[in-house]
Amino acid sequence: MTQKEAMTRQDDRTRRLTEALRDAGVRVTRQRAALLSVLARADDHPEAVELHRRAESELPGISLSTVYRTLSALESQGVIHRHQFEGAPARFEHAESAHHDHMIDVDSGEVIEFASERIEKLQAEIARELGYDIVHHRLELYVRRKGTGSDG
Amino acid sequence: MTQKEAMTRQDDRTRRLTEALRDAGVRVTRQRAALLSVLARADDHPEAVELHRRAESELPGISLSTVYRTLSALESQGVIHRHQFEGAPARFEHAESAHHDHMIDVDSGEVIEFASERIEKLQAEIARELGYDIVHHRLELYVRRKGTGSDG
DNA sequence: TTCGCTGCAAACCGTTTGCAGCATT
């Protein structure tokens, strides 16, 4: 993908996120615009403080509470996802990509996405057999690079 | 199972938990004995405050910090597990039963255990293919009783 | 007798919230 294509995709993403807000009848303030473009650009899973840091370079003075408030709003609009991994502050990602679960490298904190149709099906089966419907689920694999003994 | 058998199993469990502590070279104080017997008796997934409440009826005056400290100790001995379900304080269970995952009834908060050999295998496969070993995982199904519409 | 453990109160840390003023609509 060329840099120009990347730019376009990112702008599209920002536009979609902005529309999501406008559709919900909320004001698109400078703070929100800043955060939206930061989120659109993010292909990792940053935490609130990191998002605040990035947003500040776009709109100096934006407050952490506004970041938190906006993240909560965006989450309830369904345009971003919040992940609470073990022993760490919440991490966020835009909801553009299809459903997937996460592997967390316990050494580096790196997050790797993966999807398994088969696991999803098995989960649904199990719930159904026990008389339940799945509202949502959480599957996290805490992993270590192969051959990286913990006795390093 | 008769009541007598239940008593015996519970006492066994307390004994094993106590031994785990003694083996680790830590003192078995009244507070710890109380918490151990509470844990041995618990077949649900209580949170720290609830465990404290139960322990108090056995040893009035035991402090919440001691409960937290002991839970952390027991966790690192591997004799209990700590679960951090979504939007709730940590819940604990003794590590006597075999590995399993959890379904959480989003309406009642009830925790249902389940195990799936097939899901476990798939997880390991996925991690391996990506060049990782699983250290541990977390699979939680947030569910609702079938036919219980959210528009209730 | 030793020194690990306890209770208390205060700190912690990520996150939320009350409020007065500001800026988007």
Next chain:
DNA sequence: AATGCTGCAAACGGTTTGCAGCGAA
């Protein structure tokens, strides 16, 4: 002009921790 949003600072809530004294070994 109206009112939804912002920044600030303070509160929150679950959990951890420093400290002086207590009690298990």
